[in-house]
Amino acid sequence: MRSLVYLVVVAAIGCGPNTRDDGGKIVDAAPEPCEGVECQIVNCAAKGLPETTISGTVFAPNGTLALYGAIVYVPLLDPGPFTDGVSCQRCESQLPGAAAAQTTSGVDGKFSLGKAPSGAAIPLFITIGKWRRKVILPKINECTDNPLPANITSLPKHKSEGDIPRIAISTGGCDALECLFKKLGLHSSEFTTPSGGGSIHLYANGGAAKFADNTPFPASDMLWGDMNQLKKYDIVLNSCECSTNPANKTQAMMDNLKQYADLGGRMFLSHYHNVWIDGVPAIGGQPEKRPAVWKDIANCEVESSPSGDLGVIDQQSNPKGPAFASWMQAVGGSTANGLLPITDKRNTCSTIDATKAERWLYLQNTNELQTFQFTTPNEVAKEERCGKVVFSDMHVASGSSSSASVAFPGGCNAGAMTAQEKALAFMLFDISSCVGEIL
Numbered sequence: 496m497r498s499l500v501y502l503v504v505v506a507a508i509g510c511g512p513n514t515r516d517d518g519g520k521i522v523d524a525a526p527e528p529c530e531g532v533e534c535q536i537v538n539c540a541a542k543g544l545p546e547t548t549i550s551g552t553v554f555a556p557n558g559t560l561a562l563y564g565a566i567v568y569v570p571l572l573d574p575g576p577f578t579d580g581v582s583c584q585r586c587e588s589q590l591p592g593a594a595a596a597q598t599t600s601g602v603d604g605k606f607s608l609g610k611a612p613s614g615a616a617i618p619l620f621i622t623i624g625k626w627r628r629k630v631i632l633p634k635i636n637e638c639t640d641n642p643l644p645a646n647i648t649s650l651p652k653h654k655s656e657g658d659i660p661r662i663a664i665s666t667g668g669c670d671a672l673e674c675l676f677k678k679l680g681l682h683s684s685e686f687t688t689p690s691g692g693g694s695i696h697l698y699a700n701g702g703a704a705k706f707a708d709n710t711p712f713p714a715s716d717m718l719w720g721d722m723n724q725l726k727k728y729d730i731v732l733n734s735c736e737c738s739t740n741p742a743n744k745t746q747a748m749m750d751n752l753k754q755y756a757d758l759g760g761r762m763f764l765s766h767y768h769n770v771w772i773d774g775v776p777a778i779g780g781q782p783e784k785r786p787a788v789w790k791d792i793a794n795c796e797v798e799s800s801p802s803g804d805l806g807v808i809d810q811q812s813n814p815k816g817p818a819f820a821s822w823m824q825a826v827g828g829s830t831a832n833g834l835l836p837i838t839d840k841r842n843t844c845s846t847i848d849a850t851k852a853e854r855w856l857y858l859q860n861t862n863e864l865q866t867f868q869f870t871t872p873n874e875v876a877k878e879e880r881c882g883k884v885v886f887s888d889m890h891v892a893s894g895s896s897s898s899a900s901v902a903f904p905g906g907c908n909a910g911a912m913t914a915q916e917k918a919l920a921f922m923l924f925d926i927s928s929c930v931g932e933i934l
Contacts, residue, residue, distance in 0.1 A: 561604025568597035666702030667736035702897030743913025
């Protein structure tokens with residue numbers, strides 16, 4: 496995209512004809528100055544025609560799962576590359592390269608970009624956080640709609656199509672978060688070890704431990720125990736490892752993960768990884784180990800396998816709850832608004848402090864908590880926070896497994912996405928997005 500050349504033009508013939516009232520007579524007035532591709536925005540209303548629009552549906556890399564909340568825009572200037580590694584991304588920040596025209600995809604993934612530039616070689620970016628599809632549209636016709644096919648409006652499955660966040664996944668023997676990314680359509684070449692060239696780096700901690708060519712994954716403690724390594728990633732996911740395994744979670748690691756999130760990192764924690772939030776008490780001669788601040792966010796003192804099988808999306812206390820519920824219906828994950836079937840569920844965190852975290856899902860009738868999210872640093876004012884942490888008691892894996900004896904992706908189920916996987920995909924793309932209200 497750096498090969499694109501944007502010309503900055505400030506001219507009296509800028510952004511299409513204007514009009515003014517000259518003593519009762521309507522005459523052409525000098526147009527407002529314009530910049531670059533902005534000068535290709537035609538004033539269709541002056542011609543008695545509808546405005547120029549670009550429309551389509553934003554999809555996950557698989558080209559089938561519609562996505563909510565993606566920003567679709569025509570950049571005014573070359574935005575250049577993203578900052579490498581963890582960084583603060585607040586929604587108040589201007590879009591990279593600014594925007595000549597912009598919109599956001601709805602709960603059905605659809606968008607219509609109004610007052611778009613027309614002509615040849617129009618750049619179009621589709622972005623959710625550091626997921627960014629970059630295309631050059633050969634021709635946009637003026638004063639009409641220009642619908643785009645799914646192969647153009649899907650997020651990149653490979654870096655050749657745009658930008659993919661750098662993601663670290665710690666595998667575990669009781670969930671298979673790595674398989675969710677396969678179902679989302681990421682190309683196999685994007686899954687590597689940290690020394691490889693992919694965007695998704697796999698670490699082993701009880702789950703899959705090697706690729707099919709026998710290349711081993713490094714141990715997860717090499718990630719958690721090294722702050723400089725953590726800072727290389729935009730998102731860190733810890734897959735359930737069948738126990739909290741407190742012996743291999745040091746106080747330094749807990750401090751590292753909190754610091755990482757406070758810097759703007761995004762974390763997804765699957766069942767039993769509540770240990771990174773509430774820590775562990777002093778037991779068996781081991782000292783107490785707890786992160787600062789986070790231990791007061793949730794009470795995670797229970798351990799049960801709930802009997803209920805219907806999840807409820809919190810549409811009252813979670814600002815994105817209504818959009819989440821509508822999206823689930825739009826993508827076929829719910830047949831009734833706000834309800835979805837849940838399998839392989841657990842309950843370790845009983846309550847959250849609603850002033851510090853937001854509930855995503857709970858079980859019908861029992862109200863048992865399933866997923867929640869909080870922003871970081873949690874101890875500062877909301878408008879100063881940069882990172883996000885999601886904890887999920889329900890497992891992502893549905894027919895998939897992660898085992899040290901089976902090379903990745905041998906344990907991954909290639910079937911259609913379940914309702915539960917779709918729900919967790921929504922949360923995954925949500926934590927990828929900027930923090931705060933989109934302006």
